[in-house]
Amino acid sequence: MINVGILGLGGLGKAAAQVLSQKQEMRLVAVCDRSGYAYDPQGLDYRQLTLTPADNGIQILQQKPIDAFFLALPNLPNTFMAEVAEDFSRSGWRGVLVDALKRTSAMEQILALNDQLQQSQITYMTGCGATPGLLTAAAVVAAQSFSEVHKVEIRFGVGIANWTAYRATIREDIAHMPGYDLEKAKAMTDAEIEALLEQTNGILTLENMEHADDLMLERLGICHRSQVTVGGIVDTRNPKKPISTHMKLTGRTFEGKIATHTFTLGDETSMAANVCGPAFGYLKAGKQLHDRGIYGVFTAAEVMPQFVR
Amino acid sequence: MINVGILGLGGLGKAAAQVLSQKQEMRLVAVCDRSGYAYDPQGLDYRQLTLTPADNGIQILQQKPIDAFFLALPNLPNTFMAEVAEDFSRSGWRGVLVDALKRTSAMEQILALNDQLQQSQITYMTGCGATPGLLTAAAVVAAQSFSEVHKVEIRFGVGIANWTAYRATIREDIAHMPGYDLEKAKAMTDAEIEALLEQTNGILTLENMEHADDLMLERLGICHRSQVTVGGIVDTRNPKKPISTHMKLTGRTFEGKIATHTFTLGDETSMAANVCGPAFGYLKAGKQLHDRGIYGVFTAAEVMPQFVR
Secondary structure (H helix, E strand, C coil), rough: EEEEEEEECCHHHHHHHHHHHCCCCCEEEEEECCCCCEECCCCCCCCCCCECCCHHHHHHCCCCCEEEEEECCCCCCCHHHHHHHHHHHHHCCCCEECCCCCHHHHHHHCCCHHHHHHCCCCCEEEECCCEEEHHHHCCCCHHCCEEEEEEEEEEEECCCCCCHHHHHHHHHHHCCCCCCCCHHHHHHHHHHHHHHEEEECEEECCCCCCCCCCHHHHHHCCCHHHHEEEEEEECCCCCCCCCCEEEEEEEECCCEEEEEEEEEEEEECHHHHHHHHHHHHHHHHHHHHHCCCEEEECCCCCCCCCCCC | CCEEEEEECHHHHHHHHHHHHCCCEEEEEEEEECCCEEEEECCCCCCCCEECCCHHHHHHHEEECEEEEEEEECCCCCCCHHHHHHHHHHHCEEEEECCCCCCCHHHHHHHHHHHHHHCCEEEECCCCECCCEHHHHHHHHHHCCCEEEEEEEEEEECCCCCCCHHEEEEEEEHHCCCCCHHHHHHCCHHHHHHHHHHHHCCCCEEECCCCCCHHHHHHHHCHHHHEEEEEEEEEEECCCCCCCCCEEEEEEEECCCEEEEEEEEECCCCCCHHHHHHHHHHHHHHHHHHHCCCCEEEEECCCCCCCCC
């Protein structure tokens, strides 16, 4: 049984808690948000999370026997995830940390902590959501048929009935749009976001997004980061996906043939399923590494995720 | 630089030698066939392989500084791959072995050698071709979105211009057809195979094949082996694939939605590219495990293949 804590209780953190409730091999024992924390070594009920108010919930939980944390935190500002990782590294806590961060620049900060996390005996799994994560792993598998990889295209479709359930995620998405950045998106009021969505009929079209899939594939020698593009269409008013989420990898085989492998996600799978499922699959893989005494930072492209029953 | 040997010089072994010639990180230093062997620590030219006649080529090569062997052997009889593995285990040679075997019963024999191979400090990667291999790995990645996996369907299309370039592989395929088994297929003369192919217009239709994808996914707790089916259509007279090779995984998400993820291989990729590419990707991953002192048997579903430049 793996005892898991979740940091962050926005839409992603709440979905993660629900996902965990269906796992026999993992138990949700801790949650923490800006407002406070909850801890029960016997397991928490995700439907009734009563937080004890505290400013230092993370520090309190770092003293508990928790095997792993899923960092379901919005990475705003862009240095936040690395700050949390450093804090864990200094705390004396040992175990597995998993993030589902998106931006290349945020992952670069995490990778720079490799030696420090190794010394702290922490196994840190980064980029373990849908993209990067699930679709990056599919790209690594797809690359195997080729002597040379020319292009990796990731396009996602997201449909949500109501953007207010994903306030932080939608702000991160807006930050990818032309004319916006993280600071500007974060500073927007809900009313300003409503007004923006009114103009686009609820649709956000995202192109050439800064996603760490590029860095992850470049690190493995699969292609140059400029050959990896990530984009998507988010419908904030309709749970149906506007396009099927997919990854296309094009390359040249040893015989000189150019071909494209495609990995397509079923439309009925939600963003929450495609992010939280992989996150816990990588958490389990990270636990196996940690049990073997293998510490430091690993990306979702380097390690096979494990299936969590 | 990883020094690699190839055992078996049928269609698969020859293609593997050609694939290696395009890799900067690996060097083909040894080949061995029933008739003899070749060894050159500076590297062999795959276009001009001159074998030194010998009955005991494998034993000679086991004394050489070779990091890894790709066992490009037809698994006929069904115990042959495990016999080769045991022979390596007894020889005192240490390194990485990779197979691209197909049958569940053959992989069970390999898995039973885990402790013995671990003691011999051999890291053995099994099922590292296309199916099992590439498509099984894609299934493991796809499974991440689901709380429960209901069905994994692998269907391959193979087109080859001339069956006589793949005599052993085609015999293995025929063994999967109704009314045939391994013994019977092995005993067929080329003329008998020609006559069979004449009846079917060169097409072999294979259903419910005994492929180790089922065992590999069951071992990881993804689903029961009966939920995994493998089939295919082989056109022995046309290099164009009769269907696109694909893997479909159907499951239930944590929200109760049923969905199917699909991984489809580009038609222009050959069987040789989809088998040899993954085999060397797993060989590189196996070398990393071996370098860390991690020995024993691993399936292609447990370890992320690495990209070989």
